[in-house]
Amino acid sequence: MRSEPILRLEGVSKVFGEFTALDQIDLDIHEGEFLTIVGPSGSGKTTLIRILVGIEELSKGKIWLRDARIEKLPANLRPTCMVFQSLALFPHKSVGENIEFPLKLRRQNPLDRKARADELLDLLHLPQSFYDKRIHECSGGERQRVALARALAFDPEILFFDEPLSALDFRLRKNLEKELKDLHQRTGKTFVYITHSLEEAMVMSDRIAIMRSGRFEQIAVADEIYARPVSRFVAEFMGEVNLFSVEGTASGTLVGTEVDIRVASADLGSGMNLAVGVSATLMVRPEAVQFLSGDDDADFMVEGLLKAEYALGSRTQYKVEADNGDELAVEKLREDRFSGQVGDRVRLGWNVEHAHLIRPG
Amino acid sequence: MERQDQRIGLLSAAPIGMVLFISFLAPMLVIAIFSIMPQKVFSLLNLPDFSSYKLIFTQGYIKSLLWSFGMAMASTLILFVVCWPLAFGMAKVFKGFGLFITIAVVVTLFVSENIRLFGWVLTLMKGGLIEGHLRAWTGLTFEGALYNVPVIVFGLVYAYFPFMLFPLVQGIATVPDDARQAAADLGASRWQIFYEVDLPLSAPGIVIGSLLSFVLAAGAMAESKLLGGQTVIVIADEIETAFTYGQNWPLGSALSIILILIIGSLSIFGINRVNLDLIMGGRRS
Structure with a gap:
């Protein structure tokens, strides 16, 4: 070019x-x-x-x-x-x-x-x-x-x-x-x-x-x-995506204002800096979300109920309902299918490199 | 099931089909037979000869035929040129105003053609609307505009205007806008769009409009009688004379047959060249 x-x-x-x-x-x-x-x-x-x-x-x-x-x-x-x-x-x-x-x-x-x-x-x-x-x-x-x-x-x-x-x-x-x-x-x-x-x-x-x-x-x-x-608008236009309303906290991290997101570490890097009280949207793609087992950890974590499982050909999509009722989408390749059952309580997690903060325009 | 539907359809159409067939073809048949009867007989039970046709080719009737077709051709061409811009406007530009024009043109048809032509006689004659006013206001005078060939052609253009206009509107309406836009986008000037896109794609409308106005003008008589006086004798005039003053039905019949043959073959030729469904039913092949 x-x-x-x-x-x-x-x-x-x-x-x-x-x-x-x-x-x-x-x-x-x-x-x-x-x-x-x-x-x-x-x-x-x-x-x-x-x-x-x-x-x-x-x-x-x-x-x-x-x-x-x-x-x-x-x-x-x-x-x-x-x-x-x-x-x-x-x-x-x-x-x-x-x-x-x-x-x-x-x-x-x-x-x-x-x-x-x-x-x-x-x-x-x-x-x-x-x-x-x-x-x-x-x-x-x-x-x-x-x-x-x-x-x-x-x-x-x-x-x-x-x-x-x-x-x-x-x-x-x-x-x-x-x-x-x-x-x-x-x-x-x-x-x-x-x-x-x-x-x-x-x-x-x-x-x-x-x-x-x-x-x-x-x-x-x-x-x-x-x-x-x-x-x-752009994020949603891109197809299936998980979006969370978040706010900056005094300790320098983020807190979910709707879905209860647990943030593991206090230092998420400069990409995730948000002034106290300022709200923004946290985005993560369904394919970047992991099912956490045992005491696995991730930078961001959400708990919820596995509601449904859809076969999309080469991939499988899962719907997980968070405690406040919002739905999250998770996608796995067919060979990495999640072993849990619909109705199980699951822990989801993703790391900061897969997350993106959409700041207010 | 479908075959049964077809049979029922054909059967129910049969009676009216028969009526139409007989009422159209029977008179034609009578005329065709009369045209080969000897001169001035009033019965079909004579030995056939072709004296009427011979008469046509020896007594100058060809000249009347040529006048009729010539003036029909001229009026059709003029009609096409005059109607195209208006039809284009009505089909593509005017929107609501197009309906107004449609009604205005149709309303003129409510008054008989002869009366409207008399109106033109009063307008164009010496001492009429135009010459009279001119003389009263300026003192200048002229011999009126009547009794010549151009005024007959004008009369034909005037009388058959709707028959060219409406088919053209239909034809132009079927030209897709995006084909015109694509042509422009590919570098076509207005004239090239007209020639390469509008003209071929509205051909069905052009053919129908031209056929209607040509056929009607070729068989017209009132214009040449009222506006043209006796400047030229058209073929329809000759036919009428043969049947009435001339008391020569075989001659009139032979003239009619020639007229029918020429017009009929022109129509079949024209109609075969275009896809009429486009205009009549909007079906696309």
Whole structure:
């Protein structure tokens, strides 16, 4: 990843009547990176991407592509391209004609066009025989590839994706996610992808931007977002997670304000420092929580009742009810399954290196 | 089960199907047979000959056919150009205002075509609404705008406006917005979007609208009579004359058959080229 931003957004806002879809967005997108914008529906991510390709106009703000301001440029004059959620393939054109469409607009000669289309079919693992197929003869996954090939034929500076995989079944989606990542590496282009699935984002992206109500909540590499979310919202968006309300104490450690957490040592390191009386959220992932036996110890400990056990394939998930009624999730690999029975009283523990303190913003 | 449903459906449709079949085809059949009867007979029980067809090709009736089709073609083209922007607005831009236009256009159909054309005669004639006002205010005068070919074409455009407009609206409404946006995103200018996306994807509407207005205009008579005076004689006029003043039913029948053949083959050709389901039922193949 080079440091020079290829696209820079400054104070980009979009207002629909009373509703603020985008609220003063700043963002740098770096040349060659795979950036994924993740957010629940209604968070403004689709509006943002439509503004970036020029289909939608912004209400306020500036967009630079390298050194040129582009926010006033209509979509057809921007060197960017988007793969639509609906794919928006042209139903009256064949696969080949769809792929060649941007080249035809540039009046490239038919032989060069055909050659480029064949190359792209190859790149996307579609047989050459697809060239003459009609769009309605293609399956969902094949259409996906055709849409991608068409966008690549345009040879955009930045390729945008508006949740193109959301309509596909699980297995096909998983395959295409990996293929997309490979494609990103092979083409070296800048990809900006939006999705509501963080899991999808984790597989593909260099950086992830989490969006909420028209603003970015956190922009960071996938690991950082996974391990150190800046807010409850981001932490919960990451899937199953255990969150506890805690407060700083005079002795320099933490105390649980809802679930009764026992803290073993007084010195948890600088990451867990909290001023007296200040509340924060302590986060631990289900897979980092251990079942403690005998006189085992851990930095943080909670007691509770084993309520349920679910087989998730390669892993097993346990629900443990703490004494105040809150539920905790614990996950173990199948081969490390816990030997206890549902209804047993259990002790859970985790160490400070697996914990993360979400401080109040 | 499904087969039984199908049988019941066919059986219950049979009576009205028969009625329609007979009431449409029987008159056609009579006309077809009359067209090969000798001149000026009023019975189908004569030895057939093709004298009427011969007459058509020797007595200048071809000229009337050409005028009819020529003016129909011109009015259809003009209608397409005039209606497209409005239809596009109604399908994609206006929202509520589109309904207002729809009602406004439909309301004009409440008044008989002949009366509306007379309105235009009063407007365009010498001493009429336009020339009269011009003379009263400025003293300038002109010969009125009636009795020429352009005014007939204008009349056809005016009379068949709704028949082009509404199918076009339907056709354009079926063009997906994201296909237009994707085309723009891939670098297409407005003109290229029109040519590459709008036009082919709204083809069913264009074909239906063009066929309707062309067929109606080719068989129209009131415009050429009222607005055009006797400048040109259109084919429908010739047919009427043959049946009435001419008292020559076989000639009228032969002219009708030629008109029907040409229009029929054009319609079949046009309809075969587009997927009508898109417009009529919204089903996609």
